[in-house]
Amino acid sequence: xxxRERQERExxxxxxxxRRRRRLNxxxxxxxxxxxxxxxxxxxxxxxxxxxxxxxxxxxxxxxEYFQLxxxxxxxxxxxxxxxxxxxxxxxxxxxxxxxxxxxYLDERYYWxxxxxxxxxxxxxxxVSVSVGSSEYTVxxxxxxxxxxxxxxxxxxxxxxxxxxxxxxxxxYQYWEEPNRVFIVNExxxxxxxxxxxxxxxxxxxxxxxxxxxNVEKGTVLYKLEEPEEIDEWTRVLTPDGYIxxxxxxxxxxxxxxxxEEPEFTEPEYTSIxxxxxxxxxxxxxxxQDANGQLLNRIANTKGxxxxxxxxxxxxxxxxxxxxxxxxxxxxxxxxxxxxxxxLVDNFKEGVxxxxxxxxxxxxxxxxxxxxxxxxxxxxxxxxxxxxMITEDCGRAYIEFIRELSIMCRINGIVLSVDNYVPTASSDxxxxxxxxxxxxxxxxxxxxxxYAGSEEAGSVASYGxxxxxxxxxxxxxxxxxVINAVPFYTRFWKTDGDGNVSSEALGMDGADERLANNGVxxxxxxxxxQYYAEFEYEGSTYQIWLEEEQSIxxxxxxxxxxxxxxxxSWRLGYERSSIWDVILKYVN
Numbered sequence: 209x210x211x212r213e214r215q216e217r218e219x220x221x222x223x224x225x226x227r228r229r230r231r232l233n234x235x236x237x238x239x240x241x242x243x244x245x246x247x248x249x250x251x252x253x254x255x256x257x258x259x260x261x262x263x264x265x266x267x268x269x270x271x272x273e274y275f276q277l278x279x280x281x282x283x284x285x286x287x288x289x290x291x292x293x294x295x296x297x298x299x300x301x302x303x304x305x306x307x308x309x310x311x312x313y314l315d316e317r318y319y320w321x322x323x324x325x326x327x328x329x330x331x332x333x334x335x336v337s338v339s340v341g342s343s344e345y346t347v348x349x350x351x352x353x354x355x356x357x358x359x360x361x362x363x364x365x366x367x368x369x370x371x372x373x374x375x376x377x378x379x380x381y382q383y384w385e386e387p388n389r390v391f392i393v394n395e396x397x398x399x400x401x402x403x404x405x406x407x408x409x410x411x412x413x414x415x416x417x418x419x420x421x422x423n424v425e426k427g428t429v430l431y432k433l434e435e436p437e438e439i440d441e442w443t444r445v446l447t448p449d450g451y452i453x454x455x456x457x458x459x460x461x462x463x464x465x466x467x468x469e470e471p472e473f474t475e476p477e478y479t480s481i482x483x484x485x486x487x488x489x490x491x492x493x494x495x496x497q498d499a500n501g502q503l504l505n506r507i508a509n510t511k512g513x514x515x516x517x518x519x520x521x522x523x524x525x526x527x528x529x530x531x532x533x534x535x536x537x538x539x540x541x542x543x544x545x546x547x548x549x550x551x552l553v554d555n556f557k558e559g560v561x562x563x564x565x566x567x568x569x570x571x572x573x574x575x576x577x578x579x580x581x582x583x584x585x586x587x588x589x590x591x592x593x594x595x596x597m598i599t600e601d602c603g604r605a606y607i608e609f610i611r612e613l614s615i616m617c618r619i620n621g622i623v624l625s626v627d628n629y630v631p632t633a634s635s636d637x638x639x640x641x642x643x644x645x646x647x648x649x650x651x652x653x654x655x656x657x658x659y660a661g662s663e664e665a666g667s668v669a670s671y672g673x674x675x676x677x678x679x680x681x682x683x684x685x686x687x688x689x690v691i692n693a694v695p696f697y698t699r700f701w702k703t704d705g706d707g708n709v710s711s712e713a714l715g716m717d718g719a720d721e722r723l724a725n726n727g728v729x730x731x732x733x734x735x736x737x738q739y740y741a742e743f744e745y746e747g748s749t750y751q752i753w754l755e756e757e758q759s760i761x762x763x764x765x766x767x768x769x770x771x772x773x774x775x776x777s778w779r780l781g782y783e784r785s786s787i788w789d790v791i792l793k794y795v796n
Contacts, residue, residue, distance in 0.1 A: 269412050269419035271387045283388040286450040287313050288395045289433050296390055297367050302356050303383050303390050304367035311604075314394060315377040317642075319608040320366055321569045327359050327368060328569065329376050330611035330646070332478050333619055336376065337569075340366070378473040384449055391450040393468045400432040401466035402443060408459035410451055414442035421453045429466050430455065478614075480689065481623050481648045486795035487691055487774025489515035489651075491552065493781075500535040506780045507545060511788035512796055516542055516780070517592045521553035521579065526564040528574030531557075534586050543587070550590030550625060553579060555597075562595060566605035572612060580616045590623030592651075603637030610639075614646040625649040625691070629656070630677030631684075644685035651776050652677050654763070655695035658711075665701035665709055667753035669694065671737035674763050678770050687771045694755075694763045694775060696782035701751040715782035719754055730754055737762040757790050764794040 275284035283296040334348035379394035430445035658666035730739035
């Protein structure tokens with residue numbers, strides 16, 4: 209009985225509990241439901257935020273914006289491993305590069321004449337020329353044809369087809385449309401590369417949220433590019449179709465070597481005349497026809513002289529005509545004395561713009577033709593170009609003149625030498641590296657360290673100045689083509705009480721006489737490696753750095769030490785005869 213009563217009591221309690229649960233407040237149920245939903249939403253939102261934060265973006269970059277393309281014909285230019293700001297043009301299925309892009313990045317030997325709408329390229333013995341809007345071009349005097357328009361203009365801009373450029377310049381290219389881009393390579397050989405281990409995106413920036421430039425397939429070889437600062441977990445790469453971006457390290461192999469195969473291309477050979485002896489040249493300043501008659505006296509006391517350069521020719525107008533003081537009897541006598549004659553041409557005539565003369569192909573060619581005609585007429589052995597004060601805007605036309613003159617000199621066996629200042633940043637546009645290819649000899653005018661217009665007194669050619677000039681020239685020109693010129697003169701300096709500086713040029717004997725007349729003796733200065741003298745007179749200070757046997761010998765040791773092609777001297781008549789014995793010890 210007791211057990212049955214206990215079971216009935218428990219049964220009543222369970223029924224009572226169920227009734228109480230049925231009587232729970234509906235509001236409580238609603239609250240519980242809301243709480244559940246909020247928690248669920250929080251979980252979902254948190255999951256989405258985590259997903260958004262840590263999952264890679266699939267957004268594709270705006271490639272037109274990436275390459276900064278403005279018009280339908282605009283084409284991005286990828287040069288080796290750089291996307292250029294310059295744009296090419298895609299016209300009738302041909303890629304055209306801006307002439308300035310060609311000059312800056314591909315081959316500076318092409319010359320654009322904007323005045324006469326000609327595009328030129330100097331080969332060893334021929335000049336290539338093409339006109340705007342033409343599919344014809346000339347090589348020397350022979351006409352050639354292309355199957356497309358080679359050179360196009362758009363206002364002041366000119367564009368040349370890559371297919372034409374490939375005739376004379378070593379490079380490869382590929383292009384694609386949508387977006388328009390051309391990938392040009394002219395730096396061959398192996399480079400660092402990685403391989404995509406899976407299908408993977410290349411992104412604009414290093415980060416999974418950066419837009420995708422392109423998706424590369426597994427096995428794609430990518431060129432590894434350097435970054436100023438290393439970025440963890442990402443590598444900067446160049447894709448085979450011209451995109452530069454970033455790929456995650458986990459998607460690529462380790463660094464290997466790969467390269468773009470160099471096409472078959474024969475570089476033109478620019479041959480040079482090279483004498484089998486050291487050059488010993490002196491300039492003979494000829495200002496009128498009567499001065500030609502002084503040759504006998506000028507060379508009477510010389511020793512070992514191999515070459516004489518009379519100052520005969522000058523540009524006379526901007527059409528490229530020249531004035532001439534050439535003399536057949538002068539040449540004949542020089543040849544009888546075993547001397548070669550390298551006649552000098554200068555640009556010293558006042559009022560004649562060198563830029564206007566050289567920047568037009570017609571006037572430049574007239575200048576070349578007149579010089580070569582004179583050389584042939586008089587039997588000259590060489591032409592010496594002494595163009596000074598060339599402005600930077602004239603630099604390209606100037607070196608094009610040297611190239612075109614070299615063609616005619618090479619054909620006719622005429623030595624071409626070019627005079628240059630001691631190198632400084634202000635004369636880089638003289639393009640000594642190109643001179644070293646096209647000219648036979650590059651002459652350093654190793655003087656005028658201080659000159660007539662200098663604001664302070666100083667040496668004309670101190671030892672350090674000369675050595676620096678040789679060293680810097682040899683960075684661009686082979687030693688066997690370099691001649692260093694020494695001065696046979698000095699400057700006698702006066703600084704008055706107000707600090708005004710003036711000077712006059714003196715030859716060697718004249719400088720000695722000036723010191724003797726003032727009762728002054730010079731002392732050796734080890735820094736300049738010259739004799740130096742200074743004295744006061746009537747409130748002014750007088751200074752002189754002498755050029756004589758010992759100072760010239762110091763300079764000659766540099767010519768021997770650096771293995772140069774020889775020596776030149778300015779000018780004949782300023783020296784004393786003993787100087788030739790000094791020079792002869794080093795060039796014989």
